[in-house]
Amino acid sequence: MTRLVVIGAGLIGARHIATVRANPECRLVAVVEPDGDRAARLGVPVYSRIEDVREAADGAIVASPTPMHPDHVRAAAALGWAVLIEKPAAASLGEAEALIATLQAARVPALVGYHRRHHRSVAVLRDILASGRIGRPVLASLIWAVKKPDAYFQGNWRSGGGGSPVMINLVHDIDLMRHLFGEVVEVAALGGAPVRGAARMESGAVALSFAGGVSATIAFADTTPGPWGFEAGTGENPNIARSGQDMLWIAGTAGAVSFPSLTVWTGASDWSQAPECQRESAPDTDPLAAQLRHFLDVIAGRADPLVDVEDARRTLAVALRIEADVARARAAA
Numbered sequence: 001m002t003r004l005v006v007i008g009a010g011l012i013g014a015r016h017i018a019t020v021r022a023n024p025e026c027r028l029v030a031v032v033e034p035d036g037d038r039a040a041r042l043g044v045p046v047y048s049r050i051e052d053v054r055e056a057a058d059g060a061i062v063a064s065p066t067p068m069h070p071d072h073v074r075a076a077a078a079l080g081w082a083v084l085i086e087k088p089a090a091a092s093l094g095e096a097e098a099l100i101a102t103l104q105a106a107r108v109p110a111l112v113g114y115h116r117r118h119h120r121s122v123a124v125l126r127d128i129l130a131s132g133r134i135g136r137p138v139l140a141s142l143i144w145a146v147k148k149p150d151a152y153f154q155g156n157w158r159s160g161g162g163g164s165p166v167m168i169n170l171v172h173d174i175d176l177m178r179h180l181f182g183e184v185v186e187v188a189a190l191g192g193a194p195v196r197g198a199a200r201m202e203s204g205a206v207a208l209s210f211a212g213g214v215s216a217t218i219a220f221a222d223t224t225p226g227p228w229g230f231e232a233g234t235g236e237n238p239n240i241a242r243s244g245q246d247m248l249w250i251a252g253t254a255g256a257v258s259f260p261s262l263t264v265w266t267g268a269s270d271w272s273q274a275p276e277c278q279r280e281s282a283p284d285t286d287p288l289a290a291q292l293r294h295f296l297d298v299i300a301g302r303a304d305p306l307v308d309v310e311d312a313r314r315t316l317a318v319a320l321r322i323e324a325d326v327a328r329a330r331a332a333a
């Protein structure tokens with residue numbers, strides 16, 4: 001029975017707590033949460049500081065605000081706990097590099113919470129690309145369009161720049177694309193805050209170039225109740241309504257595929273022929289449950305982390321390039 005602590009019982013921390021409780025292979029031994037309202041009625045010992053936790057544990061899920069991750073990972077590693085760190089692991093490249101050094105020195109394994117990689121439908125998409133059915137991928141286009149409620153930004157760490165959808169949400173899309181296409185070699189981005197007018201970005205467009213030759217775009221906004229986005233398309237998040245609509249389109253030298261419907265277009269040799277389409281399928285996944293099972297394997301030494309901090313650092317580097325591009329353009333305007 002693996003003993004776990006959850007650090008931060010907010011939006012995602014509450015879901016981790018429920019996920020840990022639903023898995024018979026592990027036990028929630030404590031929660032670290034300084035907010036009394038959130039700490040109430042959890043049914044396990046709750047502490048304000050990691051250093052005060054008295055229960056023995058094997059691992060911790062770090063679900064506190066991103067700027068606190070470095071301190072919290074250091075404290076957990078000092079206690080010898082393996083860590084599952086919510087994305088984007090850290091807020092800067094320097095912090096991510098320091099985290100890598102801390103974890104190596106403490107000899108504790110660390111997994112970063114890019115949970116989309118645990119979806120069966122993502123594995124099927126990767127299999128379609130690897131099979132060569134659509135030839136060599138050359139372009140991809142992704143849309144992430146949601147409307148976040150105003151309360152999401154009020155009176156918390158997301159009210160300033162920390163609430164940028166690039167650092168909170170687009171990092172998932174960047175990680176997904178890196179998982180599918182390999183490393184990003186060029187980034188260009190535009191963006192702004194035309195609706196709420198806050199200091200943080202709220203919508204924009206990104207162009208990415210991958211080492212393998214794929215060119216991709218991401219259009220994103222957290223100000224529109226659109227049906228297109230990973231969470232809406234897959235129905236993975238109980239807080240985001242399911243639309244079942246596609247949100248990622250990939251074209252290759254011999255065909256195309258869209259996701260999450262896994263609609264594959266093949267059979268046309270050039271523009272004179274109409275491609276035929278087929279649907280593949282994949283069962284729905286509870287990605288946090290699948291990620292937790294993987295974390296338990298990592299703690300037990302049965303698996304290497306699917307996403308380690310170095311991997312997450314590369315996604316963070318792309319996200320920070322997008323933030324910097326947009327900040328430069330807005331300063332010049």
Ligand SMILES: NC(=O)c1ccc[n+]([C@@H]2O[C@H](COP(=O)([O-])OP(=O)(O)OC[C@H]3O[C@@H](n4cnc5c(N)ncnc54)[C@H](O)[C@@H]3O)[C@@H](O)[C@H]2O)c1
Pocket residue numbers: 007008009010011012013032033034035038048049063064065066068086087088089113115156157167168
């Ligand atoms: N994987 C995902 O899909 C996903 C979804 C949402 C958030 N996240 C990530 O999870 C992290 C938390 O985001 P959130 O939206 O849940 O934020 P949140 O504000 O809802 O929750 C953070 C919690 O941490 C608590 N906290 C504050 N100081 C603390 C401390 N010193 N020790 C322990 N807990 C403390 C807060 O009281 C709050 O309850 C962020 O890094 C975010 O990017 C990931």
